[in-house]
Amino acid sequence: MAFDNAQALIFTGSDVEKFLDGLSSNKVEINHDEVIDTLVLDNKAKIIAQMHIFKLNNMYISVTIADDFNGMIDYLNSKVLSQDVTISNVTNLNHIDIVYNEGKSHDKMKRFSKITQIGINNLYTVEIYSKQLDRLELDGDEKSFTEWRIDNIIPWYGYEISGSVNPYQCGLNYQVHENKGCFTGQEILTRMRTRKKGIYRLVCRANSDSPTSIASTEGNERSLYLERI
């Protein structure tokens, strides 16, 4: 499926890893062929962007999803200061597709010919390839992807995830590293965790069991719900 609301960003410079780690909810220590799923949060812990970061040659590449992409770029640039970090947007040079439901192993970054594949949380794959190549044949549409997403309990932008919620309010708990130390938004998330307040989990229920009017993602037979823990 075409992943039209994702952006491909390249970060270069000697301070990139430190820069991304300081702004990330997850630890950014990228080994060879690894993909790090992380979030950039504001100081109230609201989600600015979701990033899937991997390393290619001397570049750090992020498949990035954000409510307000230009605002996110401004935010990142305001944090560069005297650090050796340059950000380039190469979205217009690349196709970005989601491959799902194919029973593949999706846990790492792989390169096949001219296609780079990154595995997201061992559930699905994002393929990135040059727009100089014809777009690969795409299976599935948003509707079938949504049904698959409900079955696999995956939160998504425009449904569970938005700029007005924090990771604990939309089922992205696993993208918050609890022991990494300071990152933007960390104090609020730690307080929520220690007081066990305001934390939600994403659950899948049959439509016959719960009113779909309160579902975060509505499917044909089953839907996703955010449920307070």
Added chain:
Amino acid sequence: MDCGTCESASPVVVETPAVVNVELTITENAHSMLDQAFGDDRSMALLVGVLSGGCSGYMYDLQIVEDTEIDCQELSISGFRILVPNSSSHLLNGIEIDYEDRLMGGGFKINNPNAQSSCGCGESFA
């Protein structure tokens, strides 16, 4: 992502904040601590910088350096050389460098009129 064009893609164009001529003050406590740290050798400088990160988005970075490759403005305050990176000058103008002598949470503190909020430990601000 293998077409050879990505690496030459131009960086995102951003408006960087204007460089401000920084004014800062040092409290008596901080002065005596810096006196102890520098001793008689005033050729060294205190680099007062800002890094991204921390709980609130920016973190203070204090270092004693001989020199730096970072583009800085140099101030002379109470006989100390103070270096402030131009790229962070808009965030540091008007700060007061203080020192708190406490067993827990003590050390150099920055009181910053530009900060809208800061985190509990005082190292980070927004």
